[in-house]
Amino acid sequence: MRRSVDRTTLAQALETGHITGEVATPRDNNLDHMRRFLAGERQFDFGVALTADWDFDSVFALMVERAGLRPEKDFTHGVDTISTERCIDALERLAAAIGDVARAGGRILFATGHPAGLLPVHMAIAEAAEERGAVIVRQSSSVPLPALGGDLREIDRVWVWQLHGGTPHTHLAEPMQTLLDDLARRGEPLPDLIVADHGWAGAASARGLRTVGYADCNDPALFVAEAQGAIETVVPLDDDVDPYLYGPLIEFVLDRAGLERAELD
Secondary structure, eight states: OOOOOOHHHHHHHHHHTTSSEEEEEEHHHHHHHHHHHHTTOHHHHTTOOOOSOOOHHHHHHHHHHHTOOOOOTTOOSSEEEEOHHHHHHHHHHHHHHHHHHHHTTOEEEEEOSOTTTTHHHHHHHHHHHHHTTOEEOOOSSOEEOTTTSSEEEEETTEEEEEBTTBOOOOOOSHHHHHHHHHHHHTTOOOOSEEEEEHHHHHHHHHTTOOEEEEEOTTOHHHHHHHHTTSSSEEEESOSOSOGGGGHHHHHHHHHHHTOOOGGGO
């Protein structure tokens, strides 16, 4: 029998692994990314369009509220933070969305721009969702990505960008835009739910698709999209720790979604 991971156990694991609490992303990097997002830089907008008036102060306040950054405005260098409680609250909402769609037999598309960190998280949850009835959007043919080179590939139920034999870390929106265009071109139904991060999530939400996902404390675009009502839930966390450290998080999501993996039942 698998023992459930409760909130207290998960909180301890998240903070021990520096997924939340004091994290590796430094304060100056967080502040720089806010400015570059507001400047509309391509690597930082994640495909998110601004539908309200945002300035540095309002984005900073949002990141304090949603991600749990340190609130002191005069703190500009050093170790920044992600709220453990807000992470777990968001995981509860993400799990509920995935569980509801899976049990209804809906279509779910999983994708990541952070394959070295979050790919195993997406894989485990996608496998469990499929076992419980979800239709996972999978690869039926290669999807070229002319704008960036390489192509889009599905690896064990999760979409990534392939370039020169590797799977790059990317913030860009083009991979998801291209994949959604390809699905439409081939007459495939659009997903009922997108579970993603980085530009994969931002671009999906910009198309009006139901989207949940993950974002680091230096990824303000997705938190802004959530505040604008385009993304349903954004989970604040460090998105690039050693993948094994996400194990308790995976088990928590599976439990809360009602998607306990069959071999562990």
